[in-house]
Every structure is written in structure tokens, then in C-alpha cells.
Amino acid sequence: MVQLINTLFNGLSLSSIVLLTSLGLAITFGLMRVINMAHGEFVMIGAYTTYVVQNVFSGFLPESIQWIFYFAAIPIAFGITFLFGSILEKLVISRLYGREMDSLLATWGISLILQQAARSIFGTQGVNVTAPSFLQGGLKIGGCTFSYNRIFIIFLVLLCLIGMYFVIYRSGFGKKMRAVMQNRPMAQCMGIDSRKVDNITFAIGSGLAGIAGCSVALLGSIDSTIGQSYIVNSFMAVVLGGVGKLAGTVLGSGIIGFSSIFTENYTSSTIAKALVLLIVIIFLQKRPQGLFVIKSRSLDE
Amino acid sequence: MLTLSNVDACYGESRILRKLSMEVPKGKIVSLIGRNGVGKSTTLRSIMGLIKTPEGSIKMDGEELIQMPTYKRVRNGIGYVPQGRDIFPQMTVEENLELGLQPLGGKGKIPDYIYDLFPILPQFAKRKGGALSGGQQQQLAIARALVAEPKILILDEPTEGIQPSIIKDIGVAIKKINEWKGITILMVEQYLDFVLEHTDYLNVMEKGEIVYRKETKKADAAEVQKLMTE
Numbered sequence: 001m002v003q004l005i006n007t008l009f010n011g012l013s014l015s016s017i018v019l020l021t022s023l024g025l026a027i028t029f030g031l032m033r034v035i036n037m038a039h040g041e042f043v044m045i046g047a048y049t050t051y052v053v054q055n056v057f058s059g060f061l062p063e064s065i066q067w068i069f070y071f072a073a074i075p076i077a078f079g080i081t082f083l084f085g086s087i088l089e090k091l092v093i094s095r096l097y098g099r100e101m102d103s104l105l106a107t108w109g110i111s112l113i114l115q116q117a118a119r120s121i122f123g124t125q126g127v128n129v130t131a132p133s134f135l136q137g138g139l140k141i142g143g144c145t146f147s148y149n150r151i152f153i154i155f156l157v158l159l160c161l162i163g164m165y166f167v168i169y170r171s172g173f174g175k176k177m178r179a180v181m182q183n184r185p186m187a188q189c190m191g192i193d194s195r196k197v198d199n200i201t202f203a204i205g206s207g208l209a210g211i212a213g214c215s216v217a218l219l220g221s222i223d224s225t226i227g228q229s230y231i232v233n234s235f236m237a238v239v240l241g242g243v244g245k246l247a248g249t250v251l252g253s254g255i256i257g258f259s260s261i262f263t264e265n266y267t268s269s270t271i272a273k274a275l276v277l278l279i280v281i282i283f284l285q286k287r288p289q290g291l292f293v294i295k296s297r298s299l300d301e
Numbered sequence: 302m303l304t305l306s307n308v309d310a311c312y313g314e315s316r317i318l319r320k321l322s323m324e325v326p327k328g329k330i331v332s333l334i335g336r337n338g339v340g341k342s343t344t345l346r347s348i349m350g351l352i353k354t355p356e357g358s359i360k361m362d363g364e365e366l367i368q369m370p371t372y373k374r375v376r377n378g379i380g381y382v383p384q385g386r387d388i389f390p391q392m393t394v395e396e397n398l399e400l401g402l403q404p405l406g407g408k409g410k411i412p413d414y415i416y417d418l419f420p421i422l423p424q425f426a427k428r429k430g431g432a433l434s435g436g437q438q439q440q441l442a443i444a445r446a447l448v449a450e451p452k453i454l455i456l457d458e459p460t461e462g463i464q465p466s467i468i469k470d471i472g473v474a475i476k477k478i479n480e481w482k483g484i485t486i487l488m489v490e491q492y493l494d495f496v497l498e499h500t501d502y503l504n505v506m507e508k509g510e511i512v513y514r515k516e517t518k519k520a521d522a523a524e525v526q527k528l529m530t531e
Contacts, residue, residue: 172407175392175396175399175400175407176400176403176407178389178391178392179389179392179400182389182390182391182392183387183389185351185371185387186383186387186389187400188351188370188371188372188375189349189351189371189375189381189383189387190372190375190400190401190403190404190445191372191375191376191403191404191449192372192400192403193370193372194372
């Protein structure tokens with residue numbers, strides 16, 4: 001029983017991490033149909049931002065309140081990756097709409113540049129973020145231990161989901177965003193500057209990757225390839241859930257997270273990854289549109 | 302009001318409009334008719350900036366639009382109802398209407414006269430646009446284009462695929478829009494009786510050019526019919 005509860009918690013934890021790294025992709029890939037291979041590097045930028053903020057804060061804040069750095073790092077990481085995303089969209093992506101292979105290659109090149117830049121700035125050795133003291137350790141119930149930082153990440157994911165829901169479905173910008181994604185020429189005929197909406201939408205997706213970077217910084221060492229560890233699972237979650245549907249990404253992340261943990265219990269982590277990939281491939285053979293289907297027009301100009 | 306001078310329009314390599322010139326007088330209802338494929342919808346799409354117009358001039362109230370992006374043309378006072386309506390199917394009727402406020406910066410409220418023109422819309426406010434019938438979608442599309450009270454309303458085949466009773470309602474609504482608000486109307490239409498009943502001027506198109514133009518009441522219906530079927 002204890003093992004089952006631990007497995008379920010680990011599944012939930014992994015799902016939430018996959019979901020957090022997938023949320024940005026759900027926007028840039030799911031809604032805009034841009035295959036952004038540099039998405040993982042935005043996660044990396046978020047993680048390194050957390051590290052830098054930690055170092056800056058430790059220089060002038062007394063130790064007792066240094067934990068504040070982490071809560072400052074979240075909006076700062078969002079802001080920096082938002083800005084990076086906006087610049088990338090303006091300089092590169094906006095010229096490649098409707099040319100998926102070109103955007104894939106261009107963003108892959110950018111991901112390599114960003115990785116090398118990180119190596120040049122921070123070195124090849126991994127760096128660490130010290131979690132605030134109240135996120136260290138775990139909650140013990142019976143024989144089960146639920147680590148605080150993973151519980152925190154689950155709450156952070158919920159917060160991001162609620163935020164995204166309000167932005168997409170309850171805000172004026174969300175209305176414009178949905179209009180542009182559903183029917184670009186008609187959205188323009190409503191007086192919407194679709195290029196501006198594209199730019200902000202892409203930047204929001206990138207900003208979410210930055211927040212994901214803050215959370216994965218709590219889980220282990222940060223290096224220039226940290227984003228690569230999450231990007232495959234994230235793309236799988238979005239495609240499995242059904243491109244363009246937020247609920248699909250949530251379910252897709254859950255399936256990837258839980259199936260990884262359950263198969264890991266009976267095999268090794270390497271075989272578990274291969275098995276999950278196999279499950280996803282078989283599923284998509286049967287249902288290429290994913291779990292949820294949405295009628296959405298791509299950026300076809 | 303709206304003046305097109307020597308406009309060329311292209312889809313890729315093929316030129317659809319050839320030196321097209323046309324005048325839409327302020328406060329009038331003007332129609333553009335002709336057989337399929339002669340460039341009627343292309344003319345409207347050119348006015349909206351949805352296709353390339355390498356040559357010519359499109360002016361509204363003296364202001365040149367030809368280099369202007371679509372959204373700025375709309376903010377300058379053009380309302381557009383495309384062929385096939387193009388409502389946003391996953392948004393509610395209310396959200397579709399609220400999008401009509403975008404030319405005003407997304408602020409303000411939907412004018413009451415919209416609901417006077419189309420009393421069916423408030424009943425379906427929370428229903429998804431895609432769940433409406435063709436006629437209801439057409440009414441929604443016209444209402445949406447009117448929310449920001451444009452100077453000119455452009456309609457592409459408003460009666461296409463609509464049942465006769467709703468066509469009548471749409472005709473009445475177009476007249477009222479013109480009379481109540483003084484909004485100039487330019488419409489592409491294939492349904493000649495509708496044009497003869499509801500417009501002030503008619504233009505017949507042939508191979509990307511206007512080959513016949515007249516005040517509707519002075520037009521020879523038989524001659525127009527012949528041009529449309531030849």
C-alpha cells in the first residue's frame with residue numbers, strides 16, 4: 001500500500017513537471033503550430049535565472065530571509081524568457097510561419113546557440129540552486145514521504161493552469177488570441193493586429209517555459225542541456241493530448257507521467273522511456289489527432 | 302466615399318483584377334454582380350487588404366488604403382462580412398459580437414440597435430457560433446461587422462445558402478442599416494432580384510473588369526441577366 005501511494009505521488013509529481021514544461025508548448029506548438037526546438041532552452045534560461053537571482057540576493061539579504069530569492073526568481077524568469085521569446089518571434093519565427101520544417105531547423109540552430117552561450121557564461125559544470133528551507137525535507141504520513149519541493153511544484157502547476165485559463169478564456173487578450181488562432185484573416189478583419197498577438201502569444205509560451213525552469217532548478221543540477229531532458233516528454237504530452245487543446249495537454253502530461261513511473265517500477269528508467277514512447281506511437285497510429293480534437297487553423301500565411 | 306482606381310489584384314502569378322475602377326458613393330447601397338470567377342470577391346478582398354494589389358489606388362474619404370494592413374483599414378471604418386460568414390465557431394455568439402468592438406480598442410458595449418436589427422441574437426448569446434444555422438450565422442456575421450458602426454459595410458454574397466424567409470430578413474436589415482445609421486453598403490451578390498430590390502447602384506463584372514454600371518432603378522434587368530448568364 002505504502003509503495004502504491006509513493007508510486008502515485010511520484011506519478012503525480014512527474015506529471016506536474018511534464019505539464020509545467022508542456023504548458024508553454026501547448027501555446028507555441030498547440031495553438032500557433034510553431035515547432036520551437038528552442039523551447040527546452042527557455043526552460044534552461046529560467047533555471048539559470050533562478051541561479052543568478054539566488055546569487056544576487058545572497059549578496060545583500062540577511063540569511064534568514066534569503067528564501068525570498070526563489071519567489072522573486074519566478075516572475076523574473078517569466079519576464080526574461082518572455083522577452084527572449086518576443087525577440088525570437090520578431091526576428092526569426094514571424095518570417096517562418098507556415099514553413100514548419102524551416103522553423104524547426106532555425107529554432108534547433110537557436111537552441112544550439114543558447115546552449116553554447118550558457119556554457120560560455122556558466123561553464124560546463126552544473127550549478128545548483130538551494131531550495132528555500134521550508135521546501136527542504138518532506139511531509140511524512142504513515143510510511144510515505146511527500147517531498148515539499150514536489151508538492152510546491154504541483155501547486156505551482158495548478159497556479160499556472162488557472163492563470164492560463166484566465167488569460168486564454170477570460171481576458172480581452174485571450175479573446176484576440178483565440179480569434180487569431182481560429183481564423184487569422186477574419187481576426188484581422190475584426191481590427192486585430194494579428195502580428196502583435198502572435199508576438200505576445202509566443203512570448204507568453206516562452207515565459208511559461210521560464211517558470212518551468214524555476215521549478216526544475218529545485219530538482220537537481222542545472223547545466224546547458226537541462227532543457228533537452230524535458231523537451232521530448234513535453235512534445236509527446238502536447239501531441240498525445242491533441243494539439244490545440246489545453247485539457248488535452250493536462251491529460252497527455254498525466255498519461256506520460258504516470259505511465260513512466262509505473263513502467264519504471266517494473267523495469268529500468270531507460271526501458272520505461274522506450275516503453276512510454278512505444279505506447280505513444282501505437283496510440284497515435286490509432287488516433288493521430290490525439291485525445292482531444294479542436295478545429296483550429298494554423299498560421300498558414 | 303470609396304474609390305478604386307486601376308486596381309490590379311493577383312493570386313500568385315495569376316492576375317484576377319485588371320485595372321478595375323469603381324466608385325461607391327457615400328450613403329448608398331452599391332452591388333457588384335457577375336458570374337462565378339469574374340473577380341467579385343477578389344475585389345472585396347482587395348479592399349480589405351487580404352490579397353496583393355500591386356497596382357492601383359483604393360481611397361476611402363480621400364485616404365489611401367493600398368499600403369495599409371487589414372486591421373488598420375478596419376479601424377478606419379470598414380466592416381466586412383465575408384463569403385461563408387467566417388464566424389468564430391468555438392466562440393459564443395456574445396464573444397463573436399464582442400470581437401466586433403476591436404476597432405474601438407475592444408472597449409464599449411454592443412449598441413442596442415444591433416439587437417433591434419437581429420432580435421434572434423440575444424436568445425443565442427451563450428451558444429457556440431458553430432452551433433447556429435447558416436441564416437443565424439449570417440445575421441451574426443453582419444451584426445458583428447456593425448458593432449463598431451463602420452462608415453462602410455462590405456458584404457460578400459449575404460444571401461448565399463440562406464433560406465428565403467431569412468433572405469427577406471437580411472434584405473430588410475440591410476435597408477435599415479443604411480437608413481438608420483447612414484452606413485454605405487457595398488455588396489457582392491448573385492441573386493439578381495435581391496439586388497434590384499435593395500440597391501441604389503449596380504455594377505456588373507466580367508473577367509476582372511466592370512463592364513456595366515447603372516443606377517439600379519434605371520438598369521435594364523434583362524440586359525443585366527444576359528450579362529450574368531452569357
